[in-house]
Amino acid sequence: xxxxxxxxxxxxxxxxxxxxxxxxxxxxxxxxxxxxxxxxxxxxxxxxxxxxxxxxxxxxxxxxxxxxxxxxxxxxxxxxxxxxxxxxxxxxxxxxxxxxxxxxxxxxxxxxxxxxxxxxxxxxxxxxxxxxxxxxxxxxxxxxxxxxxxxxxxxxx
Amino acid sequence: xxxxxxxxxxxxxxxxxxxxxxxxxxxxxxxxxxxxxxxxxxxxxxxxxxxxxxxxxxxxxxxxxxxxxxxxxxxxxxxxxxxxxxxxxxxxxxxxxxxxxxxxxxxxxxxxxxxxxxxxxxxxxxxxxxxxxxxxxxxxxxxxxxxxxxxxxxxxxxxxxxxxxxxxxxxxxxxxxxxxxxxxxxxxxxxxxxxxxxxxxxxxxxxxxxxxxxxxxxxxxxxxxxxxxxxxxxxxxxxxxxxxxxxxxxxxxxxxxxxxxxxxxxxxxxxxxxxxxxxxxxxxxxxxxxxxxxxxxxxxxxxxxxxxxxxxxxxxxxxxxxxxxxxxxxxxxxxxxxxxxxxxxxxxxxxxxxxxxxxxxxxxxxxxxxxxxxxxxxxxxxxxxxxxxxxxxxxxxxxxxxxxxxxxxxxxxxxxxxxxxxxxxxxxxxxxxxxxxxxxxxxxxxxxxxxxxxxxxxxxxxxxxxxxxxxxxxxxxxxxxxxxxxxxxx
Numbered sequence: 001x002x003x004x005x006x007x008x009x010x011x012x013x014x015x016x017x018x019x020x021x022x023x024x025x026x027x028x029x030x031x032x033x034x035x036x037x038x039x040x041x042x043x044x045x046x047x048x049x050x051x052x053x054x055x056x057x058x059x060x061x062x063x064x065x066x067x068x069x070x071x072x073x074x075x076x077x078x079x080x081x082x083x084x085x086x087x088x089x090x091x092x093x094x095x096x097x098x099x100x101x102x103x104x105x106x107x108x109x110x111x112x113x114x115x116x117x118x119x120x121x122x123x124x125x126x127x128x129x130x131x132x133x134x135x136x137x138x139x140x141x142x143x144x145x146x147x148x149x150x151x152x153x154x155x156x157x
Numbered sequence: 158x159x160x161x162x163x164x165x166x167x168x169x170x171x172x173x174x175x176x177x178x179x180x181x182x183x184x185x186x187x188x189x190x191x192x193x194x195x196x197x198x199x200x201x202x203x204x205x206x207x208x209x210x211x212x213x214x215x216x217x218x219x220x221x222x223x224x225x226x227x228x229x230x231x232x233x234x235x236x237x238x239x240x241x242x243x244x245x246x247x248x249x250x251x252x253x254x255x256x257x258x259x260x261x262x263x264x265x266x267x268x269x270x271x272x273x274x275x276x277x278x279x280x281x282x283x284x285x286x287x288x289x290x291x292x293x294x295x296x297x298x299x300x301x302x303x304x305x306x307x308x309x310x311x312x313x314x315x316x317x318x319x320x321x322x323x324x325x326x327x328x329x330x331x332x333x334x335x336x337x338x339x340x341x342x343x344x345x346x347x348x349x350x351x352x353x354x355x356x357x358x359x360x361x362x363x364x365x366x367x368x369x370x371x372x373x374x375x376x377x378x379x380x381x382x383x384x385x386x387x388x389x390x391x392x393x394x395x396x397x398x399x400x401x402x403x404x405x406x407x408x409x410x411x412x413x414x415x416x417x418x419x420x421x422x423x424x425x426x427x428x429x430x431x432x433x434x435x436x437x438x439x440x441x442x443x444x445x446x447x448x449x450x451x452x453x454x455x456x457x458x459x460x461x462x463x464x465x466x467x468x469x470x471x472x473x474x475x476x477x478x479x480x481x482x483x484x485x486x487x488x489x490x491x492x493x494x495x496x497x498x499x500x501x502x503x504x505x506x507x508x509x510x511x512x513x514x515x516x517x518x519x520x521x522x523x524x525x526x527x528x529x530x531x532x533x534x535x536x537x538x539x540x541x542x543x544x545x546x547x548x549x550x551x552x553x554x555x556x557x558x559x560x561x562x563x564x565x566x567x568x569x570x571x572x573x574x575x576x577x578x579x580x581x582x583x584x585x586x587x588x589x590x591x592x593x594x595x596x597x598x599x600x601x602x603x604x605x606x607x608x609x610x611x612x613x614x615x616x617x618x619x620x621x622x623x624x625x626x627x628x629x630x631x632x633x634x635x636x637x638x639x640x641x642x643x644x645x646x647x
Contacts, residue, residue: 147420
């Protein structure tokens with residue numbers, strides 16, 4: 001039985017969060033990349049993260065090797081954050097439908113970062129298209145908002 | 158034209174923070190982890206240190222597998238940099254730890270979490286590889302109306318006249334021996350030549366646990382006399398640690414502190430204090446404070462603020478460190494000059510005269526004062542009230558001053574009321590035990606300077622004008638009504 005994203009995290013995803021993914025290679029060398037979009041599946045057991053193709057070589061190589069992935073989300077305005085651990089179940093070029101979704105995500109991120117002082121024109125420069133869509137089966141969800149409770153499990157397989 | 162090599166030092170803005178950095182690690186079983194890092198500090202030319210406030214998955218992973226990957230983002234341009242790291246060690250004491258800890262303390266202090274939220278360790282990493290992710294940004298687009306203006310460097314390198322400014326400050330220090338004008342001219346020079354529009358100099362009061370603002374620039378009337386307890390906020394922490402400190406942008410630091418506070422509050426309600434307001438500018442985004450040290454002893458703090466998020470760079474801190482050495486020496490010299498005043502006391506009262514509340518044991522007879530006892534319109538009356546338990550003086554119902562300067566003012570006004578005296582000496586103040594001046598390093602001149610500045614602001618009709626070295630006169634352009642009360646609450 002896969003872990004299910006709590007409803008509040010689905011809402012968090014919708015409001016424009018910073019998203020980083022981490023992977024690792026055969027030598028346990030970690031890699032990190034800023035994703036430019038995220039969505040949860042209807043049953044909340046899988047996620048799709050969107051990686052700018054031009055930057056995603058190493059990440060995709062790692063995922064092809066072992067599939068281990070960590071995804072962290074943070075809302076800039078109050079630093080509410082979670083980390084999702086899971087396994088990649090597929091990588092594919094993003095479709096026009098994905099592009100629509102990324103456009104909405106990007107608009108929300110631009111507003112969120114604008115609220116903490118990053119000019120909208122600057123955030124819009126972040127490379128986001130073309131992208132690769134990585135589907136992730138969720139294994140664990142951990143709270144990651146700064147503080148003593150960071151690391152506490154929110155959902156588990 | 159060749160491109161300069163990418164160095165860690167050239168990424169200085171990434172080490173100031175607004176956009177948190179991301180750190181990826183991996184445990185011994187191959188499970189990756191990615192965390193947000195609030196503060197990354199440059200250590201030498203090939204190491205960085207990350208602040209750790211809680212024991213977490215990241216440090217657990219690093220102890221199993223020292224490999225890490227850090228993504229830094231320039232907070233102004235969002236340019237990304239990829240740093241491949243190797244964990245070297247955790248430091249929980251020493252210079253690096255103290256410097257990083259002070260920044261955390263500032264956040265903890267402002268968000269009411271002193272003693273709860275603190276640095277556990279400075280985790281040091283060797284930087285094995287540094288790469289600019291040029292592809293992470295697209296070409297700039299148009300700036301839309303109403304957008305936040307992109308931040309520009311406050312002072313372009315070619316316009317920095319650091320030597321010129323330093324020379325002007327040294328000139329100020331040499332040109333006057335009076336503390337008030339000296340500090341005023343230094344802060345004015347900082348504004349005009351360096352662009353620090355909001356600055357203040359604070360000195361420790363007689364308790365040695367509180368700083369009081371002796372001179373300020375760019376704060377209007379409210380600056381002089383403002384107080385900061387030792388250990389509280391950026392200025393108080395600089396006074397306590399005797400180390401310079403910069404926090405920028407404040408919004409980001411406070412957001413981080415508030416997130417932790419919310420998390421702490423959810424776990425345990427006890428131990429949190431109220432969030433304290435920032436001193437000075439209500440919309441400050443950058444703060445920098447430097448200790449004024451003379452042979453290791455704190456004689457004051459120079460603090461600067463700006464409404465811009467990235468107003469103060471490492472360069473400014475280095476420049477001001479040179480300047481504060483000069484300023485501290487100037488402050489010290491002014492006080493030493495005053496303390497070595499001639500023993501001979503002109504005027505009516507000999508040294509050691511008791512406070513006027515007790516019967517005087519010296520004759521009121523003597524040479525007439527050289528300055529008129531009462532000048533100006535007698536129709537103007539200012540009411541002074543001394544609240545004895547609170548050790549402070551109000552004028553016309555408004556707070557004027559407290560502590561030693563308040564007692565000095567009260568003594569002067571009492572003598573004037575009783576004998577019509579208008580001439581006073583620093584020496585007689587030093588010998589009056591009722592004022593509570595410490596026997597050594599009494600900072601009398603700075604207390605008088607503060608009193609003068611507060612009078613200028615709140616009661617310009619009453620002046621304590623410097624006469625000759627170690628002497629001052631009471632110039633009155635009003636009538637004075639005096640009343641003593643036990644406490645403001647009575």
